[in-house]
Amino acid sequence: MDIKAKIDLIEKGTMEVITSEELEEKFKKDKPIAYTGYEPSGKIHLGHAITVMKLKQLQEIGFKIKILLADYHAYLNGKGTLEEIEETAKYNEKCFKALGLSEDTEFILGSSFQTTAEYTEELYKLATLTTLVRAKRSMDQVSRNSENPKVSDAIYPLMQVADMISLDVDVALGGMEQRKIQMLARENLPKINQNPPVCIHTPLLHGLDGDEKMSSSKGNFIAIDDDEKEIKTKINKSFCPIKEIDGNPIIEIAKHFVFPNQEKLLIERPEKFGGNLELNENELLDMYVSGELHPMDLKNAVATYMINYLANVREYMANN
Structure with missing residues (x-):
């Protein structure tokens, strides 16, 4: 695969790459490093799985993958004691492996390097360059909207x-x-003589309740290790407004998990309601917006697909 094809693959399904020109330069390295960080604070769900799918693509085209299990970040964010967070981190690592990352993926605890003199010196340098206004703009949404944010934020x-x-x-x-x-x-x-990273941003999944973000803290998620009954129940109860595709979590799951892996989705329904259908992405969207495809038929099809899609994850988690 040439560099242009690799960049096209990376850009597919992302919101943006900053910048594609810089990304091309990274391929000149023998083993460029791609990283993402996850705060060990709960279940690993489909929102995480979107970034893991992109990590797998990067891995397949020659990147070394580093996953930061950000235990100190979770501690600063009030997600438990360090001991509790460490146990969650172990569970999270197992989940990421279950999603199919290769054996040479490097999992790194933040606490393994974030108290070193070298790290602290760089942190102090960054602190002298960053205004409180700029830092607040970079906080997560909950902290930004708080009337009394903490220094840790x-x-x-x-x-x-x-x-x-x-x-x-x-x-x-x-x-x-x-x-x-x-x-x-x-x-x-x-400004401190360090190279800036190329930044790749993936879409956010709406929560099953229609909230703007799927989150383990809000309980509006499908965990990758949910059993068949849980997946079915959660999807059946989910927000799925008739004829609406924007902000519809079930449409998003079909877009990000079904159609990248297969051309068509089987919709099973009784003959009196039109019989079975096999729809590609555009056909599904058109039929849903027109009202020809009922939300419950869509939910049933997506639930069946996701139960099968996550079968290997459940098996890995049960046997490891």
Whole structure:
């Protein structure tokens, strides 16, 4: 595969790549490093799986993958004691392996390097360059909207930038909620003689309740290790407005998980309601918007697909 084909593959299904020209330069390295960080704070769900799918693509075309299990970040974010977070991190690592990342994926605890003198020095340098207003703009949405944010909320984004130095990152991958922090990295790393990463942003999945983000803390998710009954129940109860595709989590699951892996989705329904259908993505969207495809028929089809899609994950989790 030539470099252009590799870049086209990376860009497919992403919201943006900043920048494609810089990404082309990264391929000149023998083994460029792509990283993403996850806060060990709960179940691994389909929102995480979107970034893992992109990590797998990067891995297949020659990138070394580093996954930061950001235990100190979780601690600063009030997600439990360090001991509790460590146990969650072990579970999360097992989940990421179950999703099919190769054996040479490197899993790194933040606490393994975030108290070193070298890391602290870089963090202090970044702190002198970053205003409180800029730090607040990079905080997560909950912290930004808080009337009384903590100092830890402002340290959090600076640590993410410092992580990129310690992990020698060429490419930083994250959902669109990470964009402000990644732009902070691109803005400030050159000021301390460090190379800025290429930034790849993947879409966010809406929560099953229609919330703007699928989140383990909100309970509006499908966990990758949910059993068949849980998947079926959660999808059947989910928000799926008739004729509406924007912000519809079931449509999004079909878009991001079904059609990248197969051309058509089987819709099973009784003859009195029109009989079975096999629809490609455009046909499904057209029929749903027109009202010819009922939300429950869509839900049943997506639930059946996701039960099969996650079967290998459930098997891995049960046997490892």
